[in-house]
Each structure stands twice: as C-alpha cells, then as structure tokens.
Amino acid sequence: MATIFSKIINGEIKADIVYQDDQVTAFRDINPQAPVHILIVPNKEIPTVNDMTEEDEQTIGHMFTVAKLLAAKEGVAESGYRLLVNCNRDGGQEVFHLHMHLFGGRPLGPMLAR
Ligand code: 5GP
Numbered sequence: 213m214a215t216i217f218s219k220i221i222n223g224e225i226k227a228d229i230v231y232q233d234d235q236v237t238a239f240r241d242i243n244p245q246a247p248v249h250i251l252i253v254p255n256k257e258i259p260t261v262n263d264m265t266e267e268d269e270q271t272i273g274h275m276f277t278v279a280k281l282l283a284a285k286e287g288v289a290e291s292g293y294r295l296l297v298n299c300n301r302d303g304g305q306e307v308f309h310l311h312m313h314l315f316g317g318r319p320l321g322p323m324l325a326r
Contacts, residue, residue, distance in 0.1 A: 215309035217253045230285075235271045236278050238314075247317025248286045248293065252278050258310040261299045275312050288316030294323075 219225040220239060221232075227239040230250060241249040252275045258264050264272060276295070283289045293316030298305040 215257055215307065217251075217307060217309040217311065218257055221253065221255050231278055231282060233278075235274050238278055238282055241313070246315040246320065248283075248288050248315065250282055250286070250314040252282070252312040252314060254310055259308040260305065260310060261297060264310065272310075279312060279314050282314060283316060286314075286316065292316065292320075294320050 214222075214224075216225065217237075220227040220229070221237045227242070229237060229239045231238040231252075234255070236252055236254055238250050238252045241251055254268070254271045254275065256268070256271065258268060279295050280289070283293050293314060296313040296315065297303075297311070298313075
C-alpha cells in the first residue's frame with residue numbers, strides 16, 4: 213500500500229507542494245510546529261533511516277541540497293533553521309516514509325524536550 217506521502221507525491225492527495233523533482237518532493241506540514249515547517253521526502257518509498265541503502269545516498273544527500281534551497285527561498289537561511297529526521301518509536305516517527313523536517317521562522321529552543 214502506498215504511504216500517505218506517496219499519495220501526495222503522485223497527486224492523489226492534495227498538499228502545498230513547494231518543490232518537486234525526479235528524486236524528492238517537498239510540501240508544507242499539515243500541522244506546522246513553526247512558521248516554516250516543510251517536509252522533504254524522497255519520491256522512493258524508504259520506510260525509515262534503517263532501511264536506506266548505499267544506493268539511496270545520492271537522493272538523501274540531495275534532500276540536504278533541497279533543504280538549503282528552500283531555507284533560502286523561505287527567508288530563514290540567515291536567521292537559522294533546524295533539519296530533523298525521526299526514526300521509529302523512540303524517535304517519534306509517525307509516517308513510515310523517510311522524510312526530513314525543515315523548521316524555521318522563530319527561535320526553535322533546545323534540541324530535545326526534557
Ligand atoms: P514524523 O513524526 O513521522 O517525523 O512526522 C510526520 C509529519 O507528517 C507530522 O509533522 C505530520 O503533521 C505530517 N503529516 C502527516 N500527515 C500529513 C498529510 O496528510 N499532509 C501533510 N502535509 N503533512 C502530514
């Protein structure tokens with residue numbers, strides 16, 4: 213079964229897509245935790261970081277290039293931002309299609325909740 217993110221990538225489900233190419237798609241999070249909250253997702257369904265292979269390294273590197281580009285486009289490159297990837301239960305992962313969060317637009321506070 214396709215993940216909810218695959219359905220966004222192939223246009224079956226609507227989302228505010230801010231970037232798309234043959235490797236990755238980026239769209240605004242439905243429940244934003246910061247003024248800028250974008251998800252950068254490989255078009256290929258990789259469930260978690262644990263499932264990535266050497267073959268995926270180029271695409272995952274490309275996710276950083278897209279994050280950098282979007283941070284500049286959203287006007288947070290200079291003020292700063294956070295890139296986050298959750299993995300499995302303790303990481304708080306909810307959607308099992310690898311994705312990178314891009315947060316910015318306000319001071320983001322300490323890295324982990326105590
Ligand atoms: P995770 O906890 O897996 O790292 O993050 C999943 C994120 O996906 C959450 O921040 C959640 O708000 C977002 N999300 C879940 N379903 C949808 C959806 O249908 N559309 C969009 N745009 N974001 C979603």
